[in-house]
Amino acid sequence: MVQLDALAPGTRVRVTQQLPQTHTVWSTAVEGIVVRYRQAQTGSWFAHAKDDRLWLDRLELKKDDGELVSLNLDQYSVIETV
Secondary structure (H helix, E strand, C coil), X not given: CCCHHHCCCCCEEEEEEEEEXXXXXXXXXXXXXXXXXXXXXXXXXXXXXXHHCCEEEEEEEECCCCXXXXXXXXXXXXXXXX
């Protein structure tokens, strides 16, 4: 697994995200080149966090076909360098 601060632009990664369900887990994976990693605020006013906004780890990837993907990372996200 990759440290979030090591996600330099140009690094090729595979991100697997999981959504736990009652009796199963849904998972999906996306692979691409890191365009940008940042913490960005949402429009959530009820979060009672820094500046009264909820801050999320966001990873932007460029897939091989040119598609740009923006991922919200959470505790179920696994990032591997490829």
